[in-house]
Amino acid sequence: MFEVLSAVLFDYTVRNIALGSAILGVAGGVLGCFAVLRRQSLLGDALAHATLPGICVVFMLTQTRVSLWLLLGAGLSAWLGALAILAVVRGTRIKQDAALGIVLSVFFGAGVVLLTLIQQTGAAGQSGIDRFLFGQAASLIRSDVITMGALAGAALLVVGVFYKEFKLLTFDGPFAASLGFPVRALDVLLTSLIVVAVIVGIQAVGVILMAAMLITPAAAARQWTDRLPAMILISALFGAGSGVAGALVSALGPNLPTGPLIVLIATGVFLLSLLFGASRGLLWSQLRERRNRAAALSGGGA
Amino acid sequence: MKPVLKPGRERAAVVAPDATPLEVRGLTAAYREKPVLWDVSFHVPEGQLVGIIGPNGAGKTTLLKVVMGLMQPAAGRVRVFGQSFQKARRYVGYVPQRGSVDWDFPTDALDVVQMGLYGKLGWFRRPGKKERRVAEECLEKVGMGAFAHRQISQLSGGQQQRVFLARALAQDARLYLMDEPFAGVDYTTERAIVGLLRELKAQGRTVVAVHHDLGTAAEYFDRIVILNRHLIAEGPVGRALTRENLEAAYGGSGAFIGDR
Helix, strand or coil, X not given: CHHHXXXXXXXXXXXXXXXXXXHHHHHHHHHHHHHHHCCCHHHHHHHHHCHHHHHHHHHHHHCCCCHHHHHHHHHHHHHHHHHHHHHHHHHCCCCHHHHHHHHHHHHHHHHHHHHHHHHHCCCHHHHCCCHHHHCCHHHCCHHHHHHXXXXXXXXXXXXXXXXXXXXXXXXXXXXXXXXXXXHHHHHHHHHHHHXXXXXXXXXXXXXXXXXXXXXXXXXXXXXXXXXXHHHHHHHHHHHHHHHXXXXXXXXXCCXXXXXXXXXXXXXXXXXXXXXXXXXXXXXXXXXXXXXXXXXXXXXXXX | CCCCCCCCCCCCCCCCCCCCCEEEEEEEEEECCEEEEEEEEEEECCCCEEEEECCCCCCHHHHHHHHCCCCCCCEEEEEXXXXXXXXHHHHEXXXXXXXXXCCCCCCEHHHHHHHHHHHHHCCCCCCCHHHHHXXXXXXXXXXXXXXXXXXXXXXXXHHHHHHHHHHHHHXXXXXXXXXXXXXXXXXXXXXXXXXXXXXXXXXXXXXXXXXXXXXXXXXXXXXXXXXXXXXXXXXXXXXXXXXXXXXXXXXXXXXXXXXX
């Protein structure tokens, strides 16, 4: 067992995979905090699904395997999805949840149709385009990791620069607007950064499960702290940890899919946080409640 | 002096000291095709406490939104200290409805109050020691000094309302727009807010507050604006807050209003 583990840890390919998964975990973890706090968890899901037609179209046009181009297509397509959601919400009486559902299914449906077309041409074998469905961290090469790192780094930099503004927008948008901050532009910027986090992750986790890497680490981190900076940090750590752990476990055995493993590990972290989280874990609040009740019954306390 | 980027301050104006804090003329606003405000005109003199009352759906919140440019009017115009709101916003403080935000947000009372200083700080600059001190003073003024580091979801409704007021105080404005500051607060908070309003008045500041409790309107405010989509009446409490006007606004017998 130990030899397997050390072989895995010092293997060049595995290090690539682990590094890539860590990067996706950090990007998803940080941007996911804002998505979750703004109650836009499902926006991430819709945008992730909306990347698929973009990937397919870029591949059909160029036959490229370079992930940068495929990811640009993915980003553009997710962006169009975001615009479509906005247009539906603003232009009709349809509410946000229905708009998200419509965009998610229409874009994903179109993506699957294109994917089938690609597979019929027989190019799919070499293209590996279907890896974007469930993710295939094992296929990550050095240049992929560099692309992911650059995208994630840029996104995190922007979050750092606009941290105060994003926090205000997330907590109290109308107040931010009354102070003169251009909330619509900030909203577009934050949504675009979520798109970036999504395209950083889809190679390893896949478009179907990517939303989990936005939602789960952030929701888990919330159980441990009542401060936004700490929540962001913990969420990034949980995301990175789940990414690395998932990548390593999948490297241990043949045919263990990385993406789903990463998501399962992140979910495990979330469940543990829900139970034992220091700030609002179920265990502590149960204990507190019991203690309070005992104090009240014995006539103590106040 | 280092130039600081300020949001919405590019065309900020210096206003005349005697300019009318708020003037609304012929204002009509609608959500889609549904009109909410019809041809509403009134003005607010400096140093007055003004209550906006009217039944649910009368357009009170909409009026505040239009005044602050958060919503575009279909017709009419708003002047704040003789300027457009965009040019005068640094003189305006805003207290939204308490229920308009998620109090489960991971932050503490002091941090929320510091948000009142973000407009002055401008883009990118983070609050420092000075902002922290101002925020602490504002929390003291609303009797919340001991709760600076309390997670905001652990505050009572009244305490949350006082945090919002402290945030507005941090804005150091000349005109305060408040949306239902007395809604669902406990007695202590109600007294604290009343004291605060009088203090603001004593400093020559102007407050326009949406209010829902007809029983206290005459006690708390100098002037009243009665709305029900149309302007029903406006003016000093003694003149505007009459039984006839209230019946016109609320309909029915108005028996619940009591003899006033």
